[in-house]
Amino acid sequence: xxxxxxxxISANKAAGILLLVVALCLNVSCxxxxxxxxxxxxxxxxxxxxxxxxxxxxxxxYGLMRAxxxxxNAHWLWGEFRQGDFAATNRSDLKAIVNGNxxxxxPLLQDITSWRAFYAVINNxxxxxxxxxxxxxxxxxxxxxxxxVDVAQARALRAFAYxxxxxIWGDVPLITSSHDDGSFQAKARTDQxxxxxxxxxxxxxAAKDLPYVYGAEGNDxxxxxxxxxxxxxxxxxxxxxxxxxxxxxxxxxWQSHYIDAAVYTDFIMxxxxxxxxxxxxxxxxxxxxGIFNGASNNQVICFGFNDLYGExxxxxxxxxLVLAAPLITKQTPDxxxxxxxxxxxxxxxxxxxxxxxxxxxxxxxxxxxxxxxxTPVFSKIKVLRGGSTNGNFAVYSSNIIFTxxxxxxxxxxxxxxxxxxxxxxxxxxxxxRKSRGVATFSDGPDKDLIKEIFDExxxxxxxxxxxxxxxxxxxxxxxxxxAFNDLINRKGIYWxxxxxxxxxxxxxxxxxxxx
Numbered sequence: 001x002x003x004x005x006x007x008x009i010s011a012n013k014a015a016g017i018l019l020l021v022v023a024l025c026l027n028v029s030c031x032x033x034x035x036x037x038x039x040x041x042x043x044x045x046x047x048x049x050x051x052x053x054x055x056x057x058x059x060x061x062y063g064l065m066r067a068x069x070x071x072x073n074a075h076w077l078w079g080e081f082r083q084g085d086f087a088a089t090n091r092s093d094l095k096a097i098v099n100g101n102x103x104x105x106x107p108l109l110q111d112i113t114s115w116r117a118f119y120a121v122i123n124n125x126x127x128x129x130x131x132x133x134x135x136x137x138x139x140x141x142x143x144x145x146x147x148x149v150d151v152a153q154a155r156a157l158r159a160f161a162y163x164x165x166x167x168i169w170g171d172v173p174l175i176t177s178s179h180d181d182g183s184f185q186a187k188a189r190t191d192q193x194x195x196x197x198x199x200x201x202x203x204x205x206a207a208k209d210l211p212y213v214y215g216a217e218g219n220d221x222x223x224x225x226x227x228x229x230x231x232x233x234x235x236x237x238x239x240x241x242x243x244x245x246x247x248x249x250x251x252x253x254w255q256s257h258y259i260d261a262a263v264y265t266d267f268i269m270x271x272x273x274x275x276x277x278x279x280x281x282x283x284x285x286x287x288x289x290g291i292f293n294g295a296s297n298n299q300v301i302c303f304g305f306n307d308l309y310g311e312x313x314x315x316x317x318x319x320x321l322v323l324a325a326p327l328i329t330k331q332t333p334d335x336x337x338x339x340x341x342x343x344x345x346x347x348x349x350x351x352x353x354x355x356x357x358x359x360x361x362x363x364x365x366x367x368x369x370x371x372x373x374x375t376p377v378f379s380k381i382k383v384l385r386g387g388s389t390n391g392n393f394a395v396y397s398s399n400i401i402f403t404x405x406x407x408x409x410x411x412x413x414x415x416x417x418x419x420x421x422x423x424x425x426x427x428x429x430x431x432x433r434k435s436r437g438v439a440t441f442s443d444g445p446d447k448d449l450i451k452e453i454f455d456e457x458x459x460x461x462x463x464x465x466x467x468x469x470x471x472x473x474x475x476x477x478x479x480x481x482x483a484f485n486d487l488i489n490r491k492g493i494y495w496x497x498x499x500x501x502x503x504x505x506x507x508x509x510x511x512x513x514x515x
Contacts, residue, residue, distance in 0.1 A: 048135055083099070118161045156202070199251060
């Protein structure tokens with residue numbers, strides 16, 4: 001993304017944006033997003049005068065969102081490793097996260113309990129929404145269609161940032177305008193229900209103007225090239241109409257509004273082909289040149305690190321934490337899935353993701369290597385600088401994929417099962433099971449369909465930062481895990497707020513569970 005932004009930002013007018021994005025992607029945390037003047041954005045009135053400025057502002061917003069997820073590998077620390085399937089080997093800070101000790105005194109936990117990077121996204125998106133009309137008025141090259149699509153993406157990204165934060169911290173301050181003039185005042189946390197209502201309304205509005213495909217001829221919403229590039233350049237890079245509905249579906253499911261989730265996922269299932277989206281084969285899912293490497297229409301929401309554009313980095317990739325020999329020279333991974341956990345999750349010997357032949361003892365290695373050794377290595381995602389290195393240099397270019405069609409199909413199956421539409425839910429579940437070589441599910445009076453769907457999510461989405469959120473939704477549905485439901489009721493499912501964020505804003509209060 002960095003080189004992509006470099007080519008799209010006016011060097012003399014948007015240095016502030018570019019420097020910010022570079023800093024964030026190099027693991028420099030945002031400073032005081034919610035308590036002081038935001039100096040990360042170009043303030044001069046002359047900045048917003050041409051379509052080059054709207055383009056640079058939009059690309060910077062995507063870059064900031066990617067940085068918020070990638071910095072300190074937070075996307076996986078929040079969603080995958082907390083009380084999940086992975087165990088830590090030596091690092092005490094990772095052990096604290098795995099065990100749910102989220103207020104332990106480690107620098108890593110202070111970094112990832114700060115929400116400032118998300119407010120940089122929100123502020124940048126708001127600034128574009130506010131300033132783009134001025135560009136439309138003065139630059140004749142900036143068309144009404146281009147303007148609508150840009151603003152729709154900014155609104156969608158802002159809503160996505162709010163949804164993402166709510167899943168982590170619960171109540172968060174709701175800010176709907178930029179504070180580029182330095183007038184921002186300290187703000188208390190807003191009830192998460194109100195935040196999600198706002199995010200939902202923004203996504204519904206944005207979806208009306210978002211295309212299925214960017215840069216394609218014959219597109220009725222956005223015909224022809226988009227900012228000079230065709231559809232190949234924009235594959236998997238930008239929010240589409242399907243992306244917006246995907247976030248809407250997850251907002252609904254997170255609140256247990258399964259009728260709404262069913263409506264949103266129904267739209268996706270009826271229209272995903274218009275965005276050239278398809279189900280991914282096991283090779284596409286686990287190959288080093290599959291959907292985690294480079295651009296693909298199958299990346300419904302994706303924040304890419306494409307080596308083709310010089311975006312490979314050492315940080316911001318799950319491989320940094322889970323890969324080890326024989327794939328790279330590192331001897332022991334920081335995090336691994338224990339053998340008994342693998343065996344309990346992957347019970348079908350024919351599973352293409354991982355299957356253990358009970359006679360020969362041989363295993364399929366699409367998800368794991370070194371299974372016969374002491375520490376299995378999770379190798380589902382293994383993009384070593386676009387496949388151009390031999391593992392001696394720990395540089396990666398794997399994408400952060402928030403969602404893809406398989407995940408959304410299973411989310412729809414979950415919604416339909418909760419609503420009692422069992423046969424339709426089973427049909428979707430079996431689409432995924434068949435594609436992975438797993439025996440299909442047959443209904444019966446003693447069959448727990450909800451459990452089967454979440455078990456399939458566990459297998460299919462392992463390593464994609466869904467495990468913690470899936471456990472929350474599952475236990476809300478089932479209600480029979482006393483310890484976990486106590487955690488839900490006492491709001492222990494949320495993370496503590498970083499001390500420096502609290503100290504900088506006296507209207508904020510710590511999450512009650514962590515006081």
